[in-house]
Amino acid sequence: MWLNFCRKHHTQLCSISAGDPVQGFQLIDCNSDNRIITATRNMEYIALSYVWGPNASVDAVKNGTLIRNRLPQTVRDAIDVTKRLGYRYLWVDRHCIPTDSQTKHSQISQMDIIYKQAQATLLGASGDGADFGLPGAESRQRDEQPTAALGRHTLFSTLQHPKVKIWKSTWDSRGWAYQEAMLSTRRIFFTEEQVYWECRSMQCTEAHPPTLAD
Ligand SMILES: [Zn+2]
Incomplete structure (x- = not known):
């Protein structure tokens, strides 16, 4: 909903320059068994920024297709969220950057373009590795909002601002995290709480969703 609102109403500030993809740019086709495809001009995609962590396996590709049950949970969740947002293509550094060293280095040096051209970036600002998942996607429940019963009333504790969680996260301690977030026009942070x-043009939390007129 937030994404649709942004696309529809923030046509000036949040417009994304689609331009040509970087050379050898690859994406995961979430509608086609997670096949890795070579991107063409104007292919709209979602990007993922996350923490890989020490234990995640890299051997998830077979015949140019990602094997879902070998993927870390965060990547699986990102594929599901991409589809739920109405998009088909997802960019994940570990699976989409080609392995030949020349293209690899050229893409790493153009990371700014990759994040700038993404329609939105999913930021896994929780957990300490790629097996943690994106809280709020199906795999992982969020921490419950604290409540207290007082007679016939239930009091809900206001959640702290998500930025507090984000600043404390392992994701934020990565050198690249800040740049990846700042280069992206639309950022969707997944914290343990919300x-x-x-x-x-706007900031929204689940705990205090703004009323967005269509
Ligand atoms: Zn916007």
Whole structure:
């Protein structure tokens, strides 16, 4: 909903320059068994920024297709979220950057373009590795909002601002995290407590969702 609102109403500040993809740019086709495909001009995609962690396996590709049950949970969740957002293509560094060293280095040096051209970036700001998942996607429940019963009333504790969780996260301690977030026009943070949206024109939390007129 936040994404649709942004696309529809923030046409100036949040417009994304689709341009040509970087050379040899590859994406995961979430509608076609997670096949890795070579991107063509104007292919809209979602990007993932996350923490790989020490234990995640890299051997998830077979015949150019990602084997879902060998993928770390965060990547599986990102595929599901991409589809739920209405997109078909997802970019995940570990699976989409080609392995030949020349293309690899050229793409790493153009990371800014990759994040700038993404329609939105999913930021896994929770857990300490790629097996943690994206809280709020199906695999992982969120921490419950604290409540207290007082007579006939239930009091809900206000959740702290998600930025507090984000600043404390392992994701934020990565050198690249800040750049990846800042280069992206639309950012969807997944914290243990809630999903937090940030674009160039608005910020929204699940705990205090704004009323968005259509
Ligand atoms: Zn926006």
